Amino acid sequence: xxxxxxxxxxxxxxxxxxxxxxxxxxxxxxxxxxxxxxxxxxxxxxxxxxxxxxxxxxxxxxxxxxxxxxxxxxxxxxxxxxxxxxxxxxxxxxxxxxxxxxxxxxxxxxxxxxxxxxxxxxxxxxxxxxxxxxxxxxxxxxxxx
Amino acid sequence: xxxxxxxxxxxxxxxxxxxxxxxxxxxxxxxxxxxxxxxxxxxxxxxxxxxxxxxxxxxxxxxxxxxxxxxxxxxxxxxxxxxxxxxxxxxxxxxxxxxxxxxxxxxxxxxxxxxxxxxxxxxxxxxxxxxxxxxxxxxxxxxxx
Amino acid sequence: xxxxxxxxxxxxxxxxxxxxxxxxxxxxxxxxxxxxxxxxxxxxxxxxxxxxxxxxxxxxxxxxxxxxxxxxxxxxxx
Amino acid sequence: xxxxxxxxxxxxxxxxxxxxxxxxxxxxxxxxxxxxxxxxxxxxxxxxxxxxxxxxxxxxxxxxxxxxxxxxxxxxxx
Numbered sequence: 001x002x003x004x005x006x007x008x009x010x011x012x013x014x015x016x017x018x019x020x021x022x023x024x025x026x027x028x029x030x031x032x033x034x035x036x037x038x039x040x041x042x043x044x045x046x047x048x049x050x051x052x053x054x055x056x057x058x059x060x061x062x063x064x065x066x067x068x069x070x071x072x073x074x075x076x077x078x079x080x081x082x083x084x085x086x087x088x089x090x091x092x093x094x095x096x097x098x099x100x101x102x103x104x105x106x107x108x109x110x111x112x113x114x115x116x117x118x119x120x121x122x123x124x125x126x127x128x129x130x131x132x133x134x135x136x137x138x139x140x141x142x143x144x145x
Numbered sequence: 146x147x148x149x150x151x152x153x154x155x156x157x158x159x160x161x162x163x164x165x166x167x168x169x170x171x172x173x174x175x176x177x178x179x180x181x182x183x184x185x186x187x188x189x190x191x192x193x194x195x196x197x198x199x200x201x202x203x204x205x206x207x208x209x210x211x212x213x214x215x216x217x218x219x220x221x222x223x224x225x226x227x228x229x230x231x232x233x234x235x236x237x238x239x240x241x242x243x244x245x246x247x248x249x250x251x252x253x254x255x256x257x258x259x260x261x262x263x264x265x266x267x268x269x270x271x272x273x274x275x276x277x278x279x280x281x282x283x284x285x286x287x288x289x290x
Numbered sequence: 291x292x293x294x295x296x297x298x299x300x301x302x303x304x305x306x307x308x309x310x311x312x313x314x315x316x317x318x319x320x321x322x323x324x325x326x327x328x329x330x331x332x333x334x335x336x337x338x339x340x341x342x343x344x345x346x347x348x349x350x351x352x353x354x355x356x357x358x359x360x361x362x363x364x365x366x367x368x
Numbered sequence: 369x370x371x372x373x374x375x376x377x378x379x380x381x382x383x384x385x386x387x388x389x390x391x392x393x394x395x396x397x398x399x400x401x402x403x404x405x406x407x408x409x410x411x412x413x414x415x416x417x418x419x420x421x422x423x424x425x426x427x428x429x430x431x432x433x434x435x436x437x438x439x440x441x442x443x444x445x446x
Contacts, residue, residue, distance in 0.1 A: 014159035017177070021230070026181040029174070031247060032162070033368055036171040046367065047298055049360060052344035077367065085166070089368050099285065102176060102251045109243055109368060117341070117360075118367025119298035130299045133364035140244065178446055191445070192376055194438060197422035222445065234446050254446060262419070262438075263445025264376035275377045278442035 001072040001094075002065060004057040006048060008080035011087040016074050020094045023072030029105035030092040035084045040124045046079040046088065049117035053077070056116040060108060068104040070095045075108060077118065107144050114141040146217040146239075147210060149202040151193060153225035156232040161219050165239045168217030172243040174250035178234040180227055185269045191224040191233065194262035198222070201261040205253060213249040215240045220253060222263065252289050259286040292353065294327070297362035300338070303331025313353075320359060321349040332361065339364055370431065372405070375440035378416070381409025391431075399427040401437060410439065417442055 001023040003016075013032060020028050035044045061073040072094035078087060091108040095101040120131040146168040148161075158177060165173050180189045206218040217239035223232060236253040240246040265276040295308045317326045320340045324332045332338065340347055341360040353359060373386045395404045398418045402410045410416065418425055419438040431437060 013162055017158055017162075021177065021179060021232075026179045028177040028179065029250070030177075031243060032166065032173040032175075033243065034166060034171045034173065036241075047301075048367070049295070049297055049341070049344070049362070052341055052360070055344060087166075096181075098176060098178065098254055102247070102254075105174070106247045109247075113368040114365065115346075116367050117297065117362065117365050119363060120366045121298070130363065131366040133366055192379075193445070194373070194375060194419070194422070194440070197419060197438070200422055258446040259443065260424075261445050262375070262440065262443050264441060265444045266376070275441065276444040278444055 001074075002058065002061045003072075003074040003076070004054055004061060005076045006050075006053050006057070006079055007076070008078070011076050011078055011090050013087065013090055016076055016090055016092055020072045020074055020092045023094045025071040025094040025096045025101070027096065027098040027101040028072075028092065028094045029098070029101040030090065031105050031109045032087055033089040033109070035082055035086050035088055041084060041122045042125065043123040044082050044084075044086075044088070045121040045123070045128075046077075046082070047119045047121065048077075048079050052117050057112070060111055060115060064093065064104045064108055067107075068093070068095060068100040070100065070104055073104070073108065075112065077112075077116070079118070110137075110140040111144060113137040146219075147203065147206045148217075148219040148221070149199055149206060150221045151195075151198050151202070151224055152221075153223070156221050156223055156235050158232065158235055161221055161235055161237055165217045165219055165237045168239045170216040170239040170241045170246070172241065172246040173217075173237065173239045174243070174246040175235065175237040176250050176254045177232055178254070180229045180231050180233055186229060186267045187270065188268040189227050189229075189231075189233070190266040190268070190273075191222075191227070192264045192266065193222075193224050197262050202257070205256055205260060209238065209249045209253050212252075213238070213240060213245040215245065215249055218249065218253065220257065222257075222261070224263070255282075255285040256289060258282040292323075292356055293358045294323070295358065295360040295362075297360065300331055300362050304329045318354070319350050319352055320347065320361070323353055323359060324349070324361065337363060370401075370434055371436045372401070373436065373438040373440075375438065378409055378440050382407045395431070397428050397430055398425065398437060398439075401431055402427070402439065415441060
């Protein structure tokens with residue numbers, strides 16, 4: 001099972017988890033990213049490249065399934081406007097064994113940060129600014145090459 | 146937030162996830178273990194050492210919080226009788242950054258396998274047998290020492 | 291004809307999300323296209339990334355046969 | 369008096385989950401206690417693990433002052 005969804009709708013993690021659990025492995029790992037509430041951000045806007053985004057995520061999920069012999073992989077990314085505490089991204093994996101599920105989950109979120117065309121714009125007290133790429137994200141993605 | 150629960154009640158992962166998300170970090174990682182449906186097991190019985198189990202899990206969660214500076218850690222373990230597809234164990238972590246949440250989640254499930262007094266008994270077609278410890282579980286736990 | 295797409299602060303700086311252009315034959319690469327477009331926000335190419343027909347490419351990639359070229363900042367999702 | 373607890377196949381083999389015992393002074397360690405208890409299922413000590421007052425210990429740990437000693441197979445949870 002490969003599931004990729006890019007949507008303005010809030011992410012339903014319970015439903016995503018259940019779908020992963022139903023995919024047939026005994027081990028399910030997930031990562032959820034939330035809009036941080038602690039650094040003064042009032043609104044987060046996520047822009048993306050429709051079509052190219054989905055293709056990039058499908059490719060990433062397929063790579064994880066192949067490399068870790070997953071029975072399930074899900075990548076769900078929110079786009080549009082959101083507020084602190086809301087879920088930006090959910091990735092989940094299901095495999096027969098825990099190490100495969102956990103490693104593949106780390107892989108998906110690390111590579112998603114550098115390989116998929118999303119851009120974050122933060123608004124703090126009326127001032128909007130585009131988030132700058134982080135060297136640490138590239139280092140994290142590189143370790144899977 | 147540290148949450149430890151050992152119970153005969155089915156694990157409510159949605160509620161556990163929400164509690165972790167509310168603990169204040171932007172990164173939430175989880176691992177869920179299910180009773181395998183694919184190797185002929187009809188029933189799984191989980192026995193534990195009441196009191197000692199909770200103490201072992203509390204200690205493990207506190208160690209993870211300290212080591213990875215987590216804002217939240219949850220370990221929920223089912224005991225008693227369960228059937229294929231049901232959740233045996235849920236571990237979850239919440240941290241400001243994803244690498245801390247993901248690593249601590251792997252640590253918790255690896256160490257739980259060797260450090261907490263649980264015993265599994267599988268029933269296949271009327272024959273019950275106690276699960277034997279696995280060397281790979283000890284290797285996985287050792288890498289965190 | 292090439293459809294050029296812009297995203298994030300590149301889109302804001304150009305003032306539009308896309309435009310249809312017909313560059314001359316000497317415009318051979320994404321980098322050439324960026325120069326030829328003459329948008330001020332595209333001046334510092336070190337800050338730009340690109341895709342041709344929805345595939346990420348380096349700026350020196352040839353645009354021969356391209357239908358869609360996207361120009362954008364480094365990605366920051368997840 | 370020591371409360372001895374058994375779990376999993378050890379409990380099944382002993383035939384009870386716990387018993388209250390009063391070993392003589394020469395029974396100094398968990399291993400001594402296991403010998404003294406004379407339960408057939410406890411014969412192969414390599415397959416046994418133990419806890420004293422709910423803390424995991426090696427089988428050569430002294431039981432001096434122990435209120436509760438648990439004897440069980442290697443754990444297999446999670």
